[in-house]
Amino acid sequence: MTAQPHAPSYYAASANPAPQRPALKGNISADVCVIGGGYTGCHAALTLAEQGYRVVLLEANRIGWGASGRNGGQLCTGFARGQGSLEKALGKADAARLFQLAEEAKAIVARRIEQHRIACDLTWGYLYGAPKARHLEGLRHELEELEANGYRRARLLDRAGLAPHLASDAYVGGLLDEGAGHLHPLNFALGLAAAAAAAGASLHEASAVTRVTPGAKVRVETAEGSVTADFCVAACNAYLDGLLPQIQSRMMPVATYMTATAPLGENRAKALIPSNVAVGDTNFVLNYFRRSADHRLLFGGGVSYTARMPASLPADMRRTMLRVFPQLADARQDFTWGGNVSITQDRAPHLGRVAPNLYFAQGFSGQGVAITAIAAKVIAEAIKGQAERFDLFARIPHRPFPGGKYLRAPTLALAMTWFRLRDRL
Numbered sequence: 404m405t406a407q408p409h410a411p412s413y414y415a416a417s418a419n420p421a422p423q424r425p426a427l428k429g430n431i432s433a434d435v436c437v438i439g440g441g442y443t444g445c446h447a448a449l450t451l452a453e454q455g456y457r458v459v460l461l462e463a464n465r466i467g468w469g470a471s472g473r474n475g476g477q478l479c480t481g482f483a484r485g486q487g488s489l490e491k492a493l494g495k496a497d498a499a500r501l502f503q504l505a506e507e508a509k510a511i512v513a514r515r516i517e518q519h520r521i522a523c524d525l526t527w528g529y530l531y532g533a534p535k536a537r538h539l540e541g542l543r544h545e546l547e548e549l550e551a552n553g554y555r556r557a558r559l560l561d562r563a564g565l566a567p568h569l570a571s572d573a574y575v576g577g578l579l580d581e582g583a584g585h586l587h588p589l590n591f592a593l594g595l596a597a598a599a600a601a602a603g604a605s606l607h608e609a610s611a612v613t614r615v616t617p618g619a620k621v622r623v624e625t626a627e628g629s630v631t632a633d634f635c636v637a638a639c640n641a642y643l644d645g646l647l648p649q650i651q652s653r654m655m656p657v658a659t660y661m662t663a664t665a666p667l668g669e670n671r672a673k674a675l676i677p678s679n680v681a682v683g684d685t686n687f688v689l690n691y692f693r694r695s696a697d698h699r700l701l702f703g704g705g706v707s708y709t710a711r712m713p714a715s716l717p718a719d720m721r722r723t724m725l726r727v728f729p730q731l732a733d734a735r736q737d738f739t740w741g742g743n744v745s746i747t748q749d750r751a752p753h754l755g756r757v758a759p760n761l762y763f764a765q766g767f768s769g770q771g772v773a774i775t776a777i778a779a780k781v782i783a784e785a786i787k788g789q790a791e792r793f794d795l796f797a798r799i800p801h802r803p804f805p806g807g808k809y810l811r812a813p814t815l816a817l818a819m820t821w822f823r824l825r826d827r828l
């Protein structure tokens with residue numbers, strides 16, 4: 404298998420310089436072998452290397468090649484699943500502790516960006532836009548849940564209150580969260596990897612893992628080498644592709660897409676989103692958008708269940724973007740790209756062990772920019788022998804997707820068609 408370059412996205416075109424990391428050659432040993440060079444893998448490698456572990460990270464393509472280098476860059480509060488639903492599954496006390504871990508995740512991201520001087524345009528402020536009055540009621544309920552967990556950085560806005568933030572008639576109100584924000588996702592991943600390498604981790608690109616054999620030591624093989632390690636962390640997320648069949652059925656890779664306009668000029672871009680918040684709406688198949696540092700609109704939305712990007716995608720995304728911002732009718736689109744998110748049935752992250760020394764984290768359900776930071780941290784704690792916070796995540800129940808390997812995607816596609824219809828009602 405040949406390593407693939409970064410997807411041709413706005414992010415790849417504006418990436419900070421990063422060295423090519425050598426492919427693994429030969430047989431080596433390590434304390435920990437990390438598989439996957441996205442946020443989960445890079446955070447894990449950095450955390451463990453900082454603590455003195457000998458860490459080897461193997462990435463099949465380039466660092467940040469997967470979702471971590473392609474996403475909306477939205478650094479969100481809490482979990483995609485929602486606090487109410489977590490409480491039902493785990494009880495109030497554990498759900499509250501998980502919320503605090505999600506808060507810690509955002510703090511880790513911010514601290515690492517500052518400590519390692521990662522140039523990734525971190526900006527605070529997030530707006531959940533409600534297209535319909537009933538969605539605003541849902542946001543009111545979410546605000547109550549946030550406040551019940553001691554969160555004081557969010558407030559509801561009516562239509563008039565949206566005006567300082569967003570120049571769109573598509574929303575009747577929203578929830579402003581000053582404790583969430585946005586960043587350049589690929590540059591964040593590259594910065595984390597550089598910090599991990601500086602802390603002593605050995606990073607290898609073009610090193611696809613072909614086999615993982617658990618045992619007293621875990622053996623991890625690539626085409627040209629192998630790592631024998633006391634511990635292994637599988638951080639392949641939506642790109643797992645059968646490597647660990649034991650966990651594959653608990654998550655579904657779903658393709659989702661983004662488009663970037665040409666630079667609009669500072670005044671025009673600021674007129675769209677004056678306060679420079681990131682925006683996500685409350686539709687089930689959500690639209691999410693924000694300004695880039697060079698004054699483009701970056702717009703995400705839409706999903707598909709086929710491996711190829713649909714040919715009509717740039718035009719479809721343009722139509723959706725113009726429903727939110729009709730004032731962009733003359734704006735050129737410079738880039739359109741896609742990537743795979745890994746979703747779980749209940750939209751909560753899936754952490755666990757395949758064997759006592761073989762850990763995994765996946766299924767961030769579209770909210771991994773923040774949550775991967777704490778997933779990696781609790782795995783590092785468990786490797787060190789302190790598994791209490793890891794166990795809290797591992798206790799979240801996860802059902803397999805129905806339909807087996809081949810029917811899972813069509814089954815989900817049907818469900819998504821229904822949700823899309825419901826959004827229109």
Ligand SMILES: Cc1cc2nc3c(=O)[nH]c(=O)nc-3n(C[C@H](O)[C@H](O)[C@H](O)COP(=O)(O)OP(=O)(O)OC[C@H]3O[C@@H](n4cnc5c(N)ncnc54)[C@H](O)[C@@H]3O)c2cc1C
Pocket residue numbers: 438439440441442443444461462463464465466467468469470471472473474475476477478479610611612613638639640641642643644646659660661691703741742743744764765767768769770771772773775
């Ligand atoms: C278009 C898009 C928009 C999104 N928007 C947002 C957003 O705004 N906010 C948010 O919070 N989340 C968002 N997400 C989700 C977020 O990007 C992910 O949750 C997060 O990046 C997951 O990080 P990860 O490290 O677990 O996985 P990834 O970044 O996908 O990394 C997995 C890596 O593992 C490697 N790999 C796989 N198999 C092997 C193997 N056998 N050997 C070696 N390496 C292997 C892959 O090459 C890949 O680089 C979005 C995702 C997409 C695709």
